[in-house]
Amino acid sequence: MEVRSYVLMVIVGAAAVTFIPRVLPLMVLSRFRIPDWGMRWLHYVPVSIMAALVAQELLVKDGSLIPLSRNTGLWAALPAFWVAAKTRSLLAAVITGIVCAMVLRMLL
């Protein structure tokens, strides 16, 4: 149960460079009014980030595209999309995705 100094250095350094981008905009931008165009820009940030994360998770692995025929994740995501839109429930989407991924991997 020891903590090596090398590991401690990595943890403290990594935490610092993670903490700063997390808190800085909240601390600074909350003191100023963001101009109208900035607000409209920020309006699209969440959809952009999440769409980017979803696309990368589903389509890319180790720096190259996953072939469609072997991409069980992409096929498992389609029902998850549908269930999320129908039920508007995050949990239902997650469970659908996990079950579909498991079944597809057993079949393929």
Added chain:
Amino acid sequence: MQTAGMDTPGEQAGQESFLRGVKDCLPTLLGYLSIGFAAGVVEKTAGLSIAEIALLSAVLYAGSAQFIAAGMMALNSSALSIIVTIFFVNLRHLLLSAALSPYFRHLSPFRNMLIGSLLTDETFGVAINEAASRKRISEKWMHGLNLTAYLNWIAANLAGAFLGQWISDPERFGLDFALPAMFVGLLVLTILSRKSLRRDIAVGLAAAVIAVGVSLIASPSVGVIAATLAASTFGMVVERWK
């Protein structure tokens, strides 16, 4: 009630909204559990002790950064190179934090710091969903959301570290798919909660194409940043044209 005069309605509403924050976090817990569990397994196999894994998940509290840290430490990379890599991966938090800032303008910088320190992709997704229906987000609600996610994450990391020695193949049960499925759900719910369906879908598709394209030639984190900057600008410009 004797104490009725001491309980202001504000306090009662505040407590209620902390609990509602906890409750609103629950759907994401399955995602945290499985990813945190996987992180714990990876950290254990990278040679970290239980104490180091506890410290890593509690102090760093960032899934992708922890996977990278574990992977690079297993290769004996220098501490500096690991820290620089993680800095670039987590730069995207700038955008999450900036996007939430308008909803916490009623708080002091210090209290904003407390909120930002536990910000993750997932809590951001839930919070921005909440923001769609109001002008400001309750501080207590946000703490309820953040703390629930945080404690769950640490517990999941430790569970993965302890049990990881026996379960070597979490992929067989589809557990690793909890993370992408959760982002799928958050994306759909976010778009449905707003009034700009067609523009949001266009922006999302643009972001997806750019993210994939850039990550093929650069890295996934550069891909996310480039996609966010370009697709958000695209959305803003299209909105202006109308």
